Amino acid sequence: MEIEIATIGGYEEVGRQMTAVRAGNDIVIFDMGLNLSKVLIHDNIRTEGMHSLDLIDMGAIPDDRIMSDLEGDVKAIVPTHGHLDHIGAISKLAHRYDAPVVASPFTIELVKGELADEQKFDSGNDLVKMDAGETMSIGDSGKVELEFVNVTHSIIDAINPVLHTPEGAVVYGLDKRMDHTPVIGDPIDMKRFREIGREGEGVLCYIEDCTNANKKGRTQSENVAREHLRDVLYSMEDYDGGIVATTFSSHIARVKSLVEFAKDIGRQPVLLGRSMEQYSGTAERMGFAEFPDDLGMFGHRNSVDRTFERIMNEGKEDYLPVVTGHQGEPRAMLTRMGRGETPYELDDGDKVVFSAGIIPEPTNEGQRYQAEKLLGMQGARIYSDIHVSGHLRQEGHYEMLDALQPKHVIPAHQNMKGFSGYVDLASNQGYKLGRDLHVTCNGNLIQIV
Numbered sequence: 001m002e003i004e005i006a007t008i009g010g011y012e013e014v015g016r017q018m019t020a021v022r023a024g025n026d027i028v029i030f031d032m033g034l035n036l037s038k039v040l041i042h043d044n045i046r047t048e049g050m051h052s053l054d055l056i057d058m059g060a061i062p063d064d065r066i067m068s069d070l071e072g073d074v075k076a077i078v079p080t081h082g083h084l085d086h087i088g089a090i091s092k093l094a095h096r097y098d099a100p101v102v103a104s105p106f107t108i109e110l111v112k113g114e115l116a117d118e119q120k121f122d123s124g125n126d127l128v129k130m131d132a133g134e135t136m137s138i139g140d141s142g143k144v145e146l147e148f149v150n151v152t153h154s155i156i157d158a159i160n161p162v163l164h165t166p167e168g169a170v171v172y173g174l175d176k177r178m179d180h181t182p183v184i185g186d187p188i189d190m191k192r193f194r195e196i197g198r199e200g201e202g203v204l205c206y207i208e209d210c211t212n213a214n215k216k217g218r219t220q221s222e223n224v225a226r227e228h229l230r231d232v233l234y235s236m237e238d239y240d241g242g243i244v245a246t247t248f249s250s251h252i253a254r255v256k257s258l259v260e261f262a263k264d265i266g267r268q269p270v271l272l273g274r275s276m277e278q279y280s281g282t283a284e285r286m287g288f289a290e291f292p293d294d295l296g297m298f299g300h301r302n303s304v305d306r307t308f309e310r311i312m313n314e315g316k317e318d319y320l321p322v323v324t325g326h327q328g329e330p331r332a333m334l335t336r337m338g339r340g341e342t343p344y345e346l347d348d349g350d351k352v353v354f355s356a357g358i359i360p361e362p363t364n365e366g367q368r369y370q371a372e373k374l375l376g377m378q379g380a381r382i383y384s385d386i387h388v389s390g391h392l393r394q395e396g397h398y399e400m401l402d403a404l405q406p407k408h409v410i411p412a413h414q415n416m417k418g419f420s421g422y423v424d425l426a427s428n429q430g431y432k433l434g435r436d437l438h439v440t441c442n443g444n445l446i447q448i449v
Helices: 036-040 052-058 064-069 090-096 105-117 190-198 222-234 252-264 274-285 301-314 333-338 362-377 394-404 416-428
Strands: 003-009 018-023 026-030 073-078 101-103 127-129 135-138 144-150 159-165 168-173 203-209 243-246 268-272 296-298 319-323 351-354 381-383 408-412 444-447
Touching (some): 003 203, 003 408, 018 168, 026 159, 036 362, 052 090, 064 444, 073 135, 090 105, 101 105, 105 127, 144 190, 168 190, 190 394, 222 252, 222 351, 243 333, 252 268, 252 274, 252 319, 268 274, 268 301, 274 296, 296 301, 319 333, 333 362, 362 381, 394 416, 408 416
Parallel strands (some): 026 073, 073 101, 101 127, 203 408, 243 319, 268 296, 351 381
Antiparallel strands (some): 003 018, 003 444, 018 026, 135 144, 144 159, 159 168
16 A cells, blocks of 8 residues: 655644645645744734635645645544644644544644634534544555554543554554653553554654654653742742732643642632633533632733723732733733733732743844733842643654654754754664654655555
8 A cells, every 4th residue: 555645734833734634545734733923923913814825835834736736535634732823823724624523632622713713714624523542444455544542642531543544554643752650541552652663663754743853851741840830830829919820722631730729829710811711611611620619810902901901900920810921912811901001000029930841043132032021120029930841852753653663763853953953863773864864844755654
């Protein structure tokens, strides 16, 4: 059976992931993501009303026109998890394919939200939920099967999809860290990865997320970030001024820890920002996380400002707002607070806790720097990087190669500089550039079989 891989997006940057795998006449698309930095660099752009071709020209979503060079039919669109760099282009591109979107339950709910917000295109794609550990047949040949393997990442309900073919398995390894003690959900299923590496024809090809491939050592568990956060917030227990925290809205485990520790130090937590309300509200509704009955979640701008007014009237020392803006996004709550555009007034000595790292991309780095400076000019004390990454470092990559023993490897989710650490690691394990180690870019086709 011919196996061909189209590297459509995410092979020259961190963002707009999209990969297609053709097995015979059956094609499966993995991820359809947005490069948010290409949007945020423009003022007041709303992607909901934009045409896909304009977003492609901006570099914001994958250029999927190479799909016309693949001979076969798309049978499924499979996002690995709910981050926008993996699902943010589904509303713009999925309608071109007569195929269902197949994803884990939480991811499907987030895709529904993206489709509901879309103003330009109507998607008729079926939305199919599949849990980690389950499989489904792809196409009519009976020879190709899709499997979801549970992984741990900085969002709940993440999976790595595996396409089983007569020539071996194609493992799409975006995104994960090797967390054996997660705060929410099950540990990464390394047992299943080792089985896949040793059963049948083994692993034909492994497509790997290289976000942290240039960093030595091992990515720590979310439990490490939780204890770091506990230590920081407990140290503020006797402070009688304002404390504000920010993290990834999609990082439900981190939000849960912030809410819990706010209560521990005698403050009322409140979640502020549209995405904060969306992600945590969805997680609570689906039973992935439990929050206190009195936890307020406010997404609309007017509701947020009214909440800020209430906090100022009743006393900042009694509240801990958890807000959007960890990357310094211009329209996010924290950036507006730094510019003095909200009713919440920062005073000298007030604490701002960034429980998030900087996404390694120049736009984010510049915006985060600017946001921290604005907050500091208002007298805020900054607590940075109370965080662990959701991506493997080098020792995790080594463990995955050892578990899967793939015949071919394709680095993804970075640019050429970001691939370098992974290329060195894979080369040391016997892989050779141009033979079975395929460093590629967006818009390429790789014939594996």
